[in-house]
Each structure stands twice: as C-alpha cells, then as structure tokens.
Amino acid sequence: MKNVATLLLFSFAWLFSIGQEKTRILFVFDASNSMNGYWAGERKIESATRLLSETLEEIYLFENLEIGLRVYGHQTKHVQGQQDCDDTELVVPIGSGNNLIISKELSRIIPQGTTPIARSLEKAAGDFSDCPNCRNIIILITDGIEACDEDPCAVSKALQEKNIIVRPFIIGIGLDDKYKSTFECVGNYFDATDPETFETVLQLVITEALNNTSVQINLNNSRQEATETNVPFTLYDMRTNAILYDYVHTMNSAGNPDTLSLDPLPTYRLVVHTLPPIVKDSLVVLPGEHTTFEVDAAQGNLDLQFSSRRSDFDKIQCLVHTKDQCELVNSQVFGTKERYLTGLYDLEILTTPRTYIDDVEIKDGETTPIVVPVPGTLILSAGSSGYGSILVERDNKLETAVKFSEGDPGGRYYLQPGQYRLLFRARNARQTLYTIEKTFTIKSGASTTINLN
Numbered sequence: 001m002k003n004v005a006t007l008l009l010f011s012f013a014w015l016f017s018i019g020q021e022k023t024r025i026l027f028v029f030d031a032s033n034s035m036n037g038y039w040a041g042e043r044k045i046e047s048a049t050r051l052l053s054e055t056l057e058e059i060y061l062f063e064n065l066e067i068g069l070r071v072y073g074h075q076t077k078h079v080q081g082q083q084d085c086d087d088t089e090l091v092v093p094i095g096s097g098n099n100l101i102i103s104k105e106l107s108r109i110i111p112q113g114t115t116p117i118a119r120s121l122e123k124a125a126g127d128f129s130d131c132p133n134c135r136n137i138i139i140l141i142t143d144g145i146e147a148c149d150e151d152p153c154a155v156s157k158a159l160q161e162k163n164i165i166v167r168p169f170i171i172g173i174g175l176d177d178k179y180k181s182t183f184e185c186v187g188n189y190f191d192a193t194d195p196e197t198f199e200t201v202l203q204l205v206i207t208e209a210l211n212n213t214s215v216q217i218n219l220n221n222s223r224q225e226a227t228e229t230n231v232p233f234t235l236y237d238m239r240t241n242a243i244l245y246d247y248v249h250t251m252n253s254a255g256n257p258d259t260l261s262l263d264p265l266p267t268y269r270l271v272v273h274t275l276p277p278i279v280k281d282s283l284v285v286l287p288g289e290h291t292t293f294e295v296d297a298a299q300g301n302l303d304l305q306f307s308s309r310r311s312d313f314d315k316i317q318c319l320v321h322t323k324d325q326c327e328l329v330n331s332q333v334f335g336t337k338e339r340y341l342t343g344l345y346d347l348e349i350l351t352t353p354r355t356y357i358d359d360v361e362i363k364d365g366e367t368t369p370i371v372v373p374v375p376g377t378l379i380l381s382a383g384s385s386g387y388g389s390i391l392v393e394r395d396n397k398l399e400t401a402v403k404f405s406e407g408d409p410g411g412r413y414y415l416q417p418g419q420y421r422l423l424f425r426a427r428n429a430r431q432t433l434y435t436i437e438k439t440f441t442i443k444s445g446a447s448t449t450i451n452l453n
Helices: 006-019 044-059 100-108 117-125 152-161 177-183 196-209
Strands: 023-030 064-071 088-097 135-142 169-173 188-192 213-220 234-239 243-248 259-262 270-271 276-285 290-296 300-304 317-322 328-333 339-342 341-347 355-362 367-373 376-383 384-395 395-404 411-415 418-426 436-442 447-451
Touching: 023 044, 023 088, 023 117, 023 196, 023 259, 044 100, 044 169, 044 196, 044 328, 064 100, 064 117, 088 100, 088 117, 088 259, 117 135, 135 196, 169 177, 169 196, 169 234, 213 270, 243 259, 270 290, 276 290, 300 328, 300 355, 300 376, 328 339, 355 367, 384 411, 395 411, 436 447
Parallel strands: 023 064, 023 135, 135 169, 169 188, 213 290, 300 367, 376 447
Antiparallel strands: 064 088, 213 259, 234 243, 234 270, 270 276, 300 339, 317 328, 317 341, 341 355, 376 411, 384 395, 384 418, 418 436
16 A cells, blocks of 8 residues: 555455445446546556556455456447447456456456447446345446447436446546536546546545445434434435335443444435434435434323223324324324424324314423313114214304214214214104204213113
C-alpha cells in the first residue's frame, strides 16, 4: 500500500469481513478504443490496469470474497461506421483466488472496439450463479458512455428488480462532465479525474463493497431521549423495495439501543412498526463507521375499559383513526392497553349502537384511559316473525341500532345506555297501522324485558 491510512482501511475491511456472508464482485472493464488515449502522461488502459492489479493484490487474503472479470471492446477493432455491440466477454468467471489470474488477463488486453455498456451489464447478470445469501456487486470501470443505442438505466433497473445486483459502482476515467449524469440511474458514480484520484476511488469502492458497518436506531421520546423500544422495524432496499432486515428494537445490557451490523451498499428505507408506522427514506450508512438513525417515536398508552368487568364484552373492538383521517390505525380490543404515537385520535367503538369519541389525546409516556359504560340487556319476546328495527334517540334524531332479520326477532340484545324505540310489524299483518311501537330505556348493567305478544 502507498500509505499507512490506506493500509489501515483495508485491514479494517479484512477484519470486518471475517464471518460475514459471501461477497461476489464482478469487474466490468472498458477496453474500447478510447482507452488508448492519454491520461496524465500515461495511456488510460495502462493506468487503469496497473492500479486495478495493485488493488487486487492487496485484497487477495479477504475471506468470503469471490471476484471475476468481464471486458468489453477488446475483441473487434472499431471501424468508422461499424461497431460490434456484442463485443463483451466474461474473461475470468467469478470465483475465489482469482486475483492473479485477473491481473494477468488485464495485462493482455488490447483496447480497440466500441462501448456496449448496457449489453455488458445485461450479460453480467448471468455471470452470477444462484446464491441466496451472496452480495452481488458490479464495479464498472469506463472512460465513455453507451455507444450502441441501448439503455444502461433500463438494464440496471431490471437487474435491481430481480435482486441480481445490490448496487453497481461506476468509476469514470476522465469522463466529460456532460456525460456524468447518464450514469446516475445506473448506480453509484465516482469521478476519477486523474490516476491518483482513480486509485483513491477504487480503494474506496472496494472497501465499501467489502465492509459491513454498525448502525444504531434511536427511537426518541419528545425530549429526544432514546427511550422507546420493543417495537418491530423493517429495513428495505430503496432501489428494489426488497426487505433486507427485520428485527424487534432492543435495548442492550447497558440500557442503550442495540447495535446492528448492516450492509453499507443499499440506500435504506426504515419502517418502524409503531401505531401508526413511522417511515424514513434515503438512509445511508458509511462503511467502517458507526451510524445512528434518529427517529421521533414518542408514544403513550391507550387503555380501553368498560365501567365494570364482564367477560361478555371482552371481544368488543375499538377502531382507532388518526384525527380527521379515514385511515385505520388499529383495531384494539376492550380490556387491553396499546401504545400509539403521541397525537390526537378518533375512536369508533363497535358497541350497539356504535360509540364515537373524538379528539382523544395520547401524551408522551402517559396512559390515556377510556371508560365506556357497560351495556345493558334487552330481553325481547315476539312470538312471530316480522320486520322492524331498534332505534336509538340521539340529539332528537332516531338512528338504527339493530335491524331485525326477517324472522322472529326475539332474543337477547346488548345495548349501550340510552333511550330507544322498537318498531315491529308481524309478517301476517298486512296494514301499516299494525306496526307495534315500544319506547324503553337501557341502563348500564341492567336488564329490560319487552313482550310483543
């Protein structure tokens, strides 16, 4: 290595790679005619092959690492008005211990052809054999842009969606500024303006490809203290939307959020499965460093109870909505306590009739009790089938509490305390005036009997 700092960087990456999943790197190398051009007094092909060979020599001891080499533009001589867009070849298949073989093959390359980047990326997909637990990485080294009227962006997107490539790296060798944006959709672009920068960038890319890094997720209360925990969370790959990690947030033995080892290659979307969920996009971790994600996750408890405990009503649900929104946050059973993010909520309790409570405030670290009167019981005897409903009086209006099914409505009904009217017409009564009307009051925990015979 050229300096102590770089040596330490690679040493750290080597130590960190021990025991990690297998990493497979495919170098896609530009050997088109333009690589014969000079770059800081040396031909580009010579600088690139020399510096890449030096890097390969330095990483040959890495465990769980396999590498391969695909080259394009080296088989067919470029002729004005003619170009071979199939000029791409897997020169060294992906495998372990290929470092010296790749270096030898690089020394034999004669740049002479065109630049089929899209087709090379597409072919590269087949260079990776099936391996569910492998990290597949492409490092594209080029001094030009696509020359075969194909779309590298579309190819890269298709590969990402198949989870074939975690994230391509593109190292531009003296590329004109106006062309750099064409690679943004393909993967991470690094600009090498001269051989010295190329060496630095190459080492950075290799280090990022090989390292995992430590990440801490702080779920903060309203005072920005990382005290919230025991919540499931998911980390997605922003590029492919694939689920990469699923955990339950944990405090370690020191009382701090537990540290995770994450792959630094993807850009992450974090979903914390609170009620409602928290979503944070475009999270990036730096290889070899400790990264902390700060998440505002202040929570409090919603405690749902009836005024007296009776097993008859244990299964009644409460639909919890964020204030003035139709989106359902949770369906909580009465007799339970659940945690929610701080804020205002509207409750729809599936009693008969339904009970609505608006503007319920959940406060940080506090419990909000909601106590609903226990229902009363209506014991109804009809003796004949017919039609009708039980209506509840609310604000001088009648609303349907129970609609009778066609048949004998007799039975037991659990109704919330209030004023009611019962309307019933027997099936064999053929005139409206035979409608039976009963008014009654339901009291919490009490029984009321009505006989329609």
